[in-house]
Amino acid sequence: MSDWETVIGLEVHVQLKTASKIFSGAATDYGSEPNTQACAVDIALPGVLPVMNQEAARMAVVFGLAIGAKINQRSIFARKNYFYPDLPKGYQISQYELPIVAEGQLEINVDGQLRSIGITRAHLEEDAGKSVHEGFHGATGIDLNRAGTPLLEIVSEPDLRTSAEAVAYLKKLHSLVRYLGICDGNMQEGSFRCDANISVKPRSTSTLGTRAEIKNINSFRFVERAITFEIERQIDLLEEGGSVIQETRLYDADRDETRSMRGKEEAHDYRYFPDPDLPPLLLSDQFLDQVAASLPELPEARSARFVSEYKLDPGEATKLVDDRAVADFFEATVKDSPKEAKRVANWINGEMAARLNRQNLTISDSPVTPDLLNRLIQRIADGTLSGNTAKEVFSALWEGERDVDQVIDDKGLKQITDSGTIESIVDEVLNGFVDQVEQYKGGNTKVFGFLVGQVMKRSQGKANPKQVNELLRNKLG
Amino acid sequence: MSLTPEDILKIAHLARLEVPEEESSDYARELSAILDFVEQMNEADTRDILPLSHPQDATLRMREDKINESDQREYYQSLAPETEGGHYLVPKVIE
């Protein structure tokens, strides 16, 4: 196995979330009744012509700047010619020789190892319609609602070496396009589609092996499995003396294998030529400056700032910036209590994240607002609440309570900090658990935790844990 | 440029046109004559010349991202040879 080196390149089609299509004014909403969002241009009626949507260009530039790419201020739309029923014009308007975004890169982190993955290019093109093979008794039904939706095709350099790297790259890219607000990232709905080009070669040689393309993988898990299977398949084939055919394959999730696509339509001659209906796209310096100025603080920079400004761990910071709304929520919460940043991060990444996931909500749906969370954290910081009691208050807030102090009062959750009170509880416990005290004095340090637990129990979790610890230690000697 | 009957069949397939095999030689001859004629272009020295795709070297105008089309499915599909359940029908495609 180690004699072989894997070379992986990924092509990702990102559906840009514009209101209207890239070359027509029809809506781009997902899930509408078939062909109700396909206008004359989308259906390719005789005599229709394309007109470019500026938002698609802007989003492409936003992406390009975010990956540090060179933006081709002059880019060309080209026709990619082939026949398929979901391609009404018999050609797809795409970009070929001069894409809008040229070389850039994306940094990935695989088990702590940082690698910079090259992005060859990203170009704009239109999506095709959908073919429905079931339910039409021996025929295929064509729905052109999706035809004309803007896509940004992002092509990586063949820099990836393992399926883990591939998944890390995809996750990073997925997170970035959502962060930038250019794609909703919904893989089930087809907003983010991945094709993988995989080849293997003996480690000793430098010439790349023949690659196979695995198309349309729509989950991170499937990507990993498909790549893993394909690498093995190719290695087995080569070790048996066979050769890899350059072809398109599909990943079958049920059988966990890749299969060659039926039909010998492999050798497509797309006959690319510049689209005569669309003159070259020229982006002015002013346009680029405007877009650059409008860019949000990018995830990497923001994460680094969280570490330096708020003293978070890199891991905590990275988790927060994965979703821009979450990072915004964090900053809104800590703006009045920056010293509690770490605590806030824990609550957001921990308790909040868990609840949101369970209930399938996004952070904008959270019943606990940044302001409420901030107040809660302040009560922990000032000793009113302990970790446990805070959780209780949080639950109440989640259920709709709006006043932290009111909840604390109503539930009588104020932390006990009066040393006299704590001391009497400690004494009770020491008197009630004589065996355990003996064990502790005999050298069993683990039983300390038990005793602490008992004090906490007797105080309904309200005793200040630090004081409990101190007192117990003093009394036990 | 001399096209063979095989070339003709390949081009016809790319263009989704039928050329019966018995006609492919004649077709090849006819198209070859046109291509020979077209080869006069080589008389011109075009080294270092940029191609002209759009007269006056025009540049692309863009529009605002606004929805300005509504559902006209019924009207458009009244033009179609075969539809069902709002879909256009074609013979089943196997992927």
Add this chain to the structure above:
Amino acid sequence: MTISNASPVTLSTLSAALHNRELSSVELTTDYLNRIERHSDLNAFITVDPDSALKQAEEADRSIATGNPGPMTGIPIAHKDIFCTQGMATTCGSKMLEKYISPYDATVVERLKQAGAVTLGKTNMDEFAMGSSNENSFFGAVSNPWDKNRVPGGSSGGSAAAVAAGISPAATGTDTGGSIRQPASFCGLTGLKPTYGRVSRWGMIAFASSLDQAGPITRTAEDAAIMLGIMAGFDQRDSTSVERAVPDYRATLDDSLDGLTIGLPREYFDQGLDSEVGDAVERALHQLQSQGVRTVEIELPNSMLGIPCYYVIAPAEASSNLARFDGVRYGYRADNYQDLNELYCRSRTEGFGPEVRRRIMIGTYALSAGYYDAYYLKAQKLRRLIANDFEQAFAHCDLIVGPTAPTTAFRIGAKTHDPVSMYLNDIYTNAANLAGLPALSIPCGLDSQNLPIGLQLVGNYFDESRLLNVAHRFQIESDHHLQQPTKV
């Protein structure tokens, strides 16, 4: 009252007659509908819709009676069957669209409608605009009113025949390699191809997108100015439409020609030009000189390579533009097919005529892997050389003049056996399409067989005003444009 056949009728005289209530649009339209019937043997029309035409005429009469009628209100015209018309078939001269009824109007149609023009019907044309003789139509060949055994030219043959025969006062056409100018030349009419981007292509079924332009076919330059003024202008639905104000073309028609310089390309007069054509052109030049114009010799060294260049670019773009005709969403669909591939192949092979299929094949080849550089790319580079030639020439002259076509109208069937010989018709016209320049053809005489000869004027970008001015002044001092076929 009916319009007399004695002298050619123009849009301006008709407009005056309507405004002065000498006759109504309904009367006028009825008259033309009758003429169309009487001359159905010309096969100039594919679709005529009398009911719709009369309704439009009634509405025009109402607006003449009440409001502010424009220059085209109530005037009947014909549209080349390449322009989408809602509610009336748009066939493009093809079986593929024999029954197609567009759900929207082309911009050109919209604008003329808004100007009050009455649509008589759709005129015959070479299928998908591919041809120079109108012999390539699914609906049969069109006859030249000057000699019914001869072609009217193409691809806007039906429009030209209709106007020449006096069965429509004016018509729209399209020009990709000469398809307005050459039929105008063969039929003794004024035909204008505007600057690329001057007139919107929305709703104009695409043949070669970077070459196609819509324009008027009329009896006089003044009429062409009237129609162009309505047809021209920016349209946001067409990304190749130019944002540039439309001048009042009529305002400058009478400007003096003193001091204008006409360039005469050496190459146009070098070739074995038909002597009668050459003589007529020369006489026309003398007339222009007497009107104050001076001539200089210029060079367009690459212009003769326009034909091979054109016959790569046009078919290539067409092969892609016509891919949408697949029997799925509209148009002809074969009756018998076993699978998707057969559906495509049979629908397209049965739906398209031989010339269309030929050009799709050439175009597909020119774009295909391994041949793109040698053919398509080479042609695009040569195209720039041709455009540069004109740019250099216009440094020395205001407009360029020569014959429109190498011959007068040839016999039906004379060139159908050899596609290349048909292509050579475009020798003087297609360079203007390749460069995107405006060009106009006006009649300048008749040959010994009483067939019209055309004079071509090519202008600099957006200089239609000047072309129309020169043509109009020429027409004031001559009567070639007043000649009519005697047998009509």
